[in-house]
Amino acid sequence: MELVPLPPGKKTVGCKWVYAIKVGPNGEIDRLKARLVAKDYTQIYGLDYCDTFSPVAKITTVRLFLAMAAMRHRPLHQLDIKNAFLHGYLEEEIYMEQPPRFVAQGEYGLVCQLR
Numbered sequence: 001m002e003l004v005p006l007p008p009g010k011k012t013v014g015c016k017w018v019y020a021i022k023v024g025p026n027g028e029i030d031r032l033k034a035r036l037v038a039k040d041y042t043q044i045y046g047l048d049y050c051d052t053f054s055p056v057a058k059i060t061t062v063r064l065f066l067a068m069a070a071m072r073h074r075p076l077h078q079l080d081i082k083n084a085f086l087h088g089y090l091e092e093e094i095y096m097e098q099p100p101r102f103v104a105q106g107e108y109g110l111v112c113q114l115r
Helices: 059-071 081-087
Strands: 002-005 015-023 029-038 094-096 110-114
Touching: none
Parallel strands: none
Antiparallel strands: 002 110, 015 029, 094 110
16 A cells, blocks of 8 residues: 555545454453455446456365365365455555545545555
């Protein structure tokens, strides 16, 4: 993410903070978490983005592949799909507003260019 001036003809997507309270096994508050989420649902297909990838597999399919790998003594590797998009690169130029109540000092009027 990089702070840049918004190019002419481009739109920004908003963002919001999502807060979570993590509770330990004894019922006490373990930690507080906050993450910044882009409101990508405001984008329009064909204008702001072209296509998306959403990995979906039924458990029977997963079991089939595991059984085939075990029968053929193939190595298995694990992939954390939930975080796969965090480390990907965007092909489109997407600009996001600076987080609410967290504007960089002296950087008013700039937007975040997502990478």
